[in-house]
Amino acid sequence: MQVFVSHSQIAVFHASLTAPFSLWTGTHVNQGFAWRPGSVSFRTLEEGGLHDIDLAVAGSPGTLADDVARAIEVPFDVPPGDGIEVGSISETFNVDVPPGRYCLRFVCLRGLPGKLPTIGLTFQPDSDASFAVLRADGELRVPAQLLTTAEAAV
Numbered sequence: 524m525q526v527f528v529s530h531s532q533i534a535v536f537h538a539s540l541t542a543p544f545s546l547w548t549g550t551h552v553n554q555g556f557a558w559r560p561g562s563v564s565f566r567t568l569e570e571g572g573l574h575d576i577d578l579a580v581a582g583s584p585g586t587l588a589d590d591v592a593r594a595i596e597v598p599f600d601v602p603p604g605d606g607i608e609v610g611s612i613s614e615t616f617n618v619d620v621p622p623g624r625y626c627l628r629f630v631c632l633r634g635l636p637g638k639l640p641t642i643g644l645t646f647q648p649d650s651d652a653s654f655a656v657l658r659a660d661g662e663l664r665v666p667a668q669l670l671t672t673a674e675a676a677v
Contacts, residue, residue, distance in 0.1 A: 528611045529571045533642055536562035538606040542675035553664040557673040558597050565629040575641045580620055584628040584645035592633045592660045598652035599627040626652035
């Protein structure tokens with residue numbers, strides 16, 4: 524799928540949320556994500572523009588490829604019947620992910636000339652998922668203690 528990214532963020536959230544996007548603090552920007560139950564926004568490499576989104580539900584997201592510039596994992600619950608959406612402030616899409624608790628891995632691939640920036644989102648079933656910045660590029664300044672709370676943007 525392709526999504527027009529705006530404000531350097533891509534979000535994954537419960538479709539029923541009335542305020543799905545989060546307020547970003549300086550710490551959120553530095554670590555590359557803003558998380559709250561039912562909603563997570565990830566900081567993209569590009570400020571805006573069309574991006575390819577590769578979404579998968581997999582037993583394991585595998586090892587990080589060499590072309591991954593940024594990789595972050597967060598816990599994410601998909602409730603029954605609610606559904607989730609993926610997108611940016613300008614547009615979102617409903618996606619079908621079975622209910623359950625997941626480790627959601629976000630990756631940004633280094634851009635290639637003439638190709639759209641690519642974002643990977645992998646939902647791995649995991650009842651013990653935790654927060655981690657697996658790979659940080661030069662734009663991130665990951666704090667020693669990740670900030671795992673955010674407020675809704677209203």
